[in-house]
Amino acid sequence: MDRTRTxxxxxxxxxxxxxxxxxxxxxxxxxxxxxxxxxxxxxxVGGLAGIALASLHLGSALTPTPVPNGxxxxxxxxxxxxxxHPIYTGVLATVVGVTIGTxxxxxxxxxxxxxxxxxxxxxxxxxxxxxxxxxxxxxxxATPRFVPGLPRRAGRRRxxxx
Numbered sequence: 790m791d792r793t794r795t796x797x798x799x800x801x802x803x804x805x806x807x808x809x810x811x812x813x814x815x816x817x818x819x820x821x822x823x824x825x826x827x828x829x830x831x832x833x834v835g836g837l838a839g840i841a842l843a844s845l846h847l848g849s850a851l852t853p854t855p856v857p858n859g860x861x862x863x864x865x866x867x868x869x870x871x872x873x874h875p876i877y878t879g880v881l882a883t884v885v886g887v888t889i890g891t892x893x894x895x896x897x898x899x900x901x902x903x904x905x906x907x908x909x910x911x912x913x914x915x916x917x918x919x920x921x922x923x924x925x926x927x928x929x930x931a932t933p934r935f936v937p938g939l940p941r942r943a944g945r946r947r948x949x950x951x
Contacts, residue, residue: 792917796854799910806903810884816893825889832886839879843868846875855914863922871937873915873928877907878935911935 844851846868850861868875881904888900911934919925933939 792856793854795913796856799913800854802906803910806899806906807880807884810887810891810896810899810903813891813893813896813899815891816896818893818897821890821892829886829889832882832889834886836879836882836884836886839868839882840876841879843875843879855910856917857921859921863918863924863928865924865928865932870932873932873934874911877911878937881907881935907935 846864846866847861850858850864852858868878872878884900884903888896891897891900915925915929919929922928
């Protein structure tokens with residue numbers, strides 16, 4: 790299967806998972822104290838803001854699929870200095886916030902499946918990025934995939950920010 794078709798299949802699966810999660814009715818499987826409600830809201834709002842900021846930073850290099858479009862250069866500054874996939878980080882923060890808000894085990898299962906899906910999608914995309922950008926391997930070795938501030942393993946080099 791070619792890259793473009795595979796990329797669109799990833800997008801289709803992503804849409805199905807996200808829509809399914811959004812359609813889970815609110816349940817009562819766990820309590821929702823005020824602090825948890827605020828945490829859920831903060832994750833959703835923060836995640837959406839992160840998606841918007843990272844998307845703006847990509848400019849014309851932004852694509853709907855995980856296939857580089859050839860119109861950009863490797864981004865290692867801004868949010869990309871902290872994580873390799875800040876758009877996915879924003880999506881995942883939003884997913885965690887929505888999952889908390891479902892208050893249902895079914896919603897939790899969908900949330901976990903969505904997190905696992907994005908891990909697979911990111912790994913697939915990274916292989917394409919490594920082909921498109923000669924410096925990607927060094928950048929990936931020095932920058933966490935999704936969660937900023939994770940300690941890096943010894944022997945890895947830090948990429949130069951642009």
